[in-house]
Amino acid sequence: MARILVVDDDSSLRMLYERELGDEGHDVTTAASGEDALKILENNQPDVVVLDIKMDGMDGLTVLDEIMKRDSTIPVILNTAYSTFKADFATWNADAYVVKSSDLSELKRTIDEILQAQ
Amino acid sequence: MDTDLEGQAVIEDLRRRLAEVEQASYSMRLLLEMLSYLQAAEDLETTLRIILTCVTSGYTLGFNRAFLFLLDDAKLSGVMAVGPSDPFEAGQIWHELETNTRALEDLIASCRMGGSQGDRQLSELVRTISLDTQASSSILARCVNEREPFVIEDVSCLAREDPARRLNAKAFVCVPMVSASKPIGLILADNSITCRNPTPEQVNLLKMLAWQAGQIVERARYEEDIKRRLQEFSTLNEISKGILSTTDLETEISLIARISAQALNARGGVVRLIQEGKLVAKAIFSRTIGEIGIDKDGEQPIAKSIPASSCPIVTGSIGGKQAEVRYAWGRCFMCTPLSKGDGIIGTLTVFDEIFSDSLGENGFTREDARFLSVLAGQAAIAIENAKLFERLKQKEEHIRELHRHLLRSERLAALGEVSSQVAHEIRNPLTAIGGFARSMRRKINDDHPDAKALDVIVSETSRLERILNEQLCFAKLSPPNPKLDDVNRIMKETIDLLSDAIASKKARLEIDLSDSLPQIYVDADKMKQVFINLIQNAIDIIDNEGRISITTKRVDRTIEIRFANDGPPIPKEVVDKLFVPFATTKAGGSGLGLAIAYEIVFEHGGTIDVRSEEGLGTIFLITLPLIVEGDRRRGPVDRRSQIRDRRRGRMP
Structure with missing residues (x-):
């Protein structure tokens, strides 16, 4: 059981993550934009942030930088439709990188790994 | 009486002198006439023939036969001859001359037409003679070296090996031709047909002619040289x-x-x-x-x-x-x-x-x-x-081919950029559809009436995601991952996958997969994509109940995979651009299928060709190289590895 913040501008996906990760027993909060996410983070301390990269308004990498500035201990999983960026992942400060898939098992496994490491 | 006798003697002397003067003046006139013809000769050959004709004409010098030799450095060679080859021909010629009473002018005119049969035979004979004037002791060499005429009254006094004896003359005279005090050759003349010794007048006139002819011949040779x-x-x-x-x-x-x-x-x-x-x-x-x-x-x-x-x-x-x-x-x-x-x-x-x-x-x-x-x-x-x-032309053609390929690749690269944008739009809803289907499927038992339907949604979205991955990434970061695999197996799986589409067109499928196909290094997923694209293309082309034939076979060091269909032929201008992305879009097509197939086959080091003709239908022929373990390195082209390496190099 962990507190998870899901940041994604796609409402269907927010619904899916809420349902699926909720079924896993997690406490899921969702944010529809980077700005919303940062606002939520002002008052909350999630165990993991699942962050979309390409979003309208503030993009995921800027959000990532902001989070790192405020509290670099929060684990962040980049979750994106762009498999293209996988090779660039090593240059970013995120803890993991997962390509979006209808099969959420990779995301779930990554979350579990990060939680166990803490 | 004495006075008379003396007077007689004086008169005789005067007569003789007069005769001599007449002879001299006649000779001079003759000589001038001959020279005027010689001056007018247009080339060396005619010049030489005129000289020899003058030597043999009864009107002028009246020798039976004449031979001409020219000197080149120290080498004296027989060049030309004029005269009958035997008494029989002599009789003929002279009879003709008498009856026609031909003047020198006529004879010389005939020179320009070439010589007679006898002339040719004598010329052949004289051309067999060639000697080094520095080394030879022949009378011919002496004549040239000493620049002196020689009258030989009996050839038996000459050395047995003297080349002059080969001309079969019993007695002859040879005179040097000189120009600017240098010898340039000689003329040899005889009376072997009439068996008379040369008269002093003949010898004298020949000397004068040879002297004058020397300069003219030299000039003709010089002109010939310039002309040449x-x-x-x-x-x-x-x-x-x-x-x-x-x-x-x-x-x-x-x-x-x-x-x-x-x-x-x-x-x-x-x-x-x-x-x-x-x-x-x-x-x-x-x-x-x-x-x-x-x-x-x-x-x-x-x-x-x-x-x-x-x-x-x-x-x-x-x-x-x-x-x-x-x-x-x-x-x-x-x-x-x-x-x-x-x-x-x-x-x-x-x-x-x-x-x-x-x-x-x-x-x-x-x-x-x-x-x-x-x-x-x-x-x-x-x-x-x-x-x-x-x-160079071949190289240019090769460069043009590379350029065509580059163009294709660039388009595909650009396609990759565009596709990234599209990916976002497609992948998100796809993830949602598939994700919810999975979620719902997990919550129901296998015997639930909706279980099968959800399974279909899950598997179909998975397939779509996989195709999306391949197609979108392939222009950038998806190098082939070749493993030793069986092309026939890949083909069978592809055909199973497309069985519904094939059935919908009622297509007659003829499959002939070679039993002896060796395994090759191939990226099975990518190659399956190629096969899907080509079979799908055939299904789209053919009419209902059309024929699609698929064969695989080994040809030398390659594997040939052939997709044939009996649909209407593809127009020539379309065939040329068939593999260029977006260049040929059939109704409802993406314009990508064949471009992607081309790219994947290229990455495997193979080629893909197309032939489309009326009555023949359309044939796509894929040729893949047979790569065994030892050749792995030279195997499928991984042109993306460089990009990857570069990116890795950027890592902190």
């Missing part, structure tokens, strides 16, 4: 033009054969080039036949028209650097190697009739041989240039 040099110059110029005008090899070679023959006034010319260690005739020019085409075997038509084709001297002379003059099959040849640097690339040959009436050694002179060598030098350069030009 001019001819050589214009020939070389023509060949040089050929060198400069980047013409193709075939044209260049036939040009060389023609120019060489024409420049040397020969009957024909042949250019042979060395191919795989063998001399192969590449072009033949013949004045009588014109240019003769060479078939692929090279020698066939030559053997028929010109027996020279397999002439052994051609191969024999290849080692030498200079042109050689040889004889074979009733013809005279001159052959010279075509050399490039230190190697020989072929031969240049000109040929003529042996029994030529022109000057020199049976048709070709040493000057001709020298010129042929010069010509061969230029010709070799021209041929090499033409070869280089052909190679």
